[in-house]
Amino acid sequence: MAAYTVRRYWYQKARWGRITSLNTPVEDEDGNEEELIDTLADDKAIDLDAWVDARIFLLGCPERLIQIARKWEKRIALSGADYKYLQRYRKQSKLPV
Numbered sequence: 001m002a003a004y005t006v007r008r009y010w011y012q013k014a015r016w017g018r019i020t021s022l023n024t025p026v027e028d029e030d031g032n033e034e035e036l037i038d039t040l041a042d043d044k045a046i047d048l049d050a051w052v053d054a055r056i057f058l059l060g061c062p063e064r065l066i067q068i069a070r071k072w073e074k075r076i077a078l079s080g081a082d083y084k085y086l087q088r089y090r091k092q093s094k095l096p097v
Contacts, residue, residue, distance in 0.1 A: 001028060002041040065089055 022037040058066065068082045078086070
């Protein structure tokens with residue numbers, strides 16, 4: 001919806017030389033009316049679904065795997081045992097490589 005709104009804005013500006021106000025009421029795909037500014041994407045917004053999924057994943061995740069992930073994040077080289085453990089866990093749970 002946001003990409004369409006931005007595209008429509010530039011189309012109107014180029015074609016008619018007029019600018020649509022961000023306070024203009026628009027209708028969303030469910031038929032509800034809201035202001036145009038409320039449809040723009042916020043890059044700083046937290047993806048709550050992904051956050052909850054990550055929290056749930058970490059609750060059931062082995063502590064050793066979390067330690068390996070912290071090493072990886074800090075760019076510390078993984079030992080052979082760490083790498084084997086990570087590979088075994090990925091294969092077992094079908095995590096992305």
